[in-house]
Amino acid sequence: MTIPAASQDPEETVYVVTPQLIGEVADALRDRDDARARTLIRPLEAPELADLLEALGPDARGDLIRLIRPDFDPELLPELDETVRDEVVAQLPPGELAAAVHELDSDDAVYVVGELEEGQRRAVLDELPAEDRIAVEQGLSYLEYTAGRLMQRELVALPAFWTVGNAIDHMRGESDLPEEFYDIFLVDPRNHPVGTLALSGLVRNRRGVRLSDIMDPDLTVVPVTMDQEELAFLFRQQDLTSAPVVDPDGRLIGVITIDDVVDVIDEEAEDDLMKLGGVNEDDLYRATMATMRARFTWLFVNLWTAVLASLVISQFEATIEKIVALAVLMPIVASMGGNAGTQTLTVAVRALATHELTPANALRIVWKEVLVGGFNGLLFAAIIGMIAWAWFSAPAIGGVIALAMVSNMLIAGFCGIAIPLGLDRIGIDPAVASTVLLTTVTDVIGFFLFLGLATWILI
Template structure:
């Protein structure tokens, strides 16, 4: 082991006053890692929370990441792998010895282990699973067979299930003596001999009941449960709607296969929100740590689609080439009309996409929401139209031109409100993710309507040639 600089600090705060990782602390860790000083690395980063550890690893170079994990040894919490970007995680798993990865994953809760394994190649998965005990390996293989983004992938197989004929005293004595209990648990699940779920008993109720009472007498029927193939968004909505801490997961035969806890659902909610936000910008599941090539590839698809939608808008403009030649002011003002419509449409679209994702928008309230958006578009269109009309009339000393652009802005704003709602709804009906595809089509429609309405009205009002 090499000695690090004696002046290297070990009492630095991990995070600064703004909540970011302390730059001096990161530098100290890098110095200790490069010096191969395991003792100093343990002092600096041995007791980190998994979230801090994951963020630290992301800041290091690829070589230093591996060295840090190896210097931490058994002190490294592999839960940190769930706290870092996928490209960084896959690189680190690729560089670490399979037996060390298998040992680390074997110590994780099953849902965290599945989260790490699911992004790996099949050959790498098999290599890791082969290193695990047969029981753990079979549980993880079964979880990996469930479709992505379903409850089965979030299942935690460490839970407590007991028969209904046990007394409260037996249950308490068991909990005190057992050595393989989950790290955290909130309920005791009651199952029959076929492991079919009968009900659950919360810990507070268990501790407040006399020892002689059977748990079948105090258990509550599990009203909120999910199937293994249920979409994770639906699971998240149940947690949100009913303020749940944990939720039982059953298979099609009503057998209890595991539980989902609220900490995992917080990650799901964040993931789905990020997915919608990134989709609206047309960048898919891009990570900040992706390479230049991967980033360019993830963005190019919708940019190519946008080329053709832009050509459609350009075609509309070309139809009024003679009109623009006669009145050059139209070329100056027409981007304003399209821009106002595009911004208005984006506002309506964002609200609609989110309402679809949360299932707040449905057949019962569609017409009410549509009427509201049209009225909002009408009010905003009148206000913006008057403002822009006055500006244009003053700018070009032409009050009639102000009337024309004001009318075009009004028409395009109302149209954008209409299609900002209808486009996401239609895409959703067709099975296309509205978050990913809506912005391209809404922008195309507002551009086309904006250019056409303004140029057509100008040509008609001033008697210009088409």
């Protein structure tokens, strides 16, 4: 929403791309009423147009892409969801795509080209002016998910010995400045950063003041190879708005700004959420078949977990035949273990991601989780023990399920934290593999304990 100054209405909603607008655009496209569709989308800026494209169905989306192609806004590309961007990009010939990339900031250009498929990437690079091509190729030479990929090459670096007046005069004369920037970097003659100066520091000082006297010499320097997770941690912890990026020789080669990091923070938390839910990535806009294939793998792994649990149960067929109440009650033990373990697991996975769970406090937290699991296990053992006793008028069944419950919840608490810690230690992403391992443990042990104790005590 960019409210024109004349019509400021604080009650107006922030969501410009309303269901109503989406419906109207879809109708206009279906009726081939291009003029009406154009009128409807005219007020939209790139991020809003991106939302609209994402919200439309596949057919309407294709029509809209065709409609906007003649005066294509390059800023649309970095705003789009991956799946939808692929559709847009597929409709643009390499020449038009290269022209769009040329208009983007260097970080966005690297991002958009980096997401293209091999052949298309080559074709677009060939169409780019030499200067752009070299810049994009250099950007792509850094590993994905590192500072090198996220950084912007456009920055303002000035000699530290300059004065405020020098700086302001220079910037007034310079046409090649980044469109917006928050900080100025001060460098020594070898182009090593020696300090930063927020623009607000520049404008509040007199012209004669030396930059080196008002700069902040406590630099937070980012090596070009830094992983984006570390970067996000750094920005959050230090409340940074931008940070200089240096090459292995310590020379200033780029800048990372907070808006790039917002995207990383966003992605990371979403990543953990999706992985814990058993989905590779947010597949809202994916086609049905692609979604189905992506989810199949996870379900397939889980099938074998479930079959394993069934194998455990089948060891006790004779017992179940004698006391069928066991079949009725057994899912309770497994399910409570699974739920208790998932609680611990969720906290642990997030704490690992935010670097709050470290070797320094791991032992203490494991111990705490075992205690929590054990205490809650005791409570639920008492509750379910009494329910089972009353239900089947058999105190012994109540005792067996109580024993199984407290043990399984204790083990669930321990595994809920030990599994992600262990996976993290051996370099496997705990968000991906923890849930299935945990469920296997709580199901297998839950069924085994309950049916095993029943066989031992009741038969």
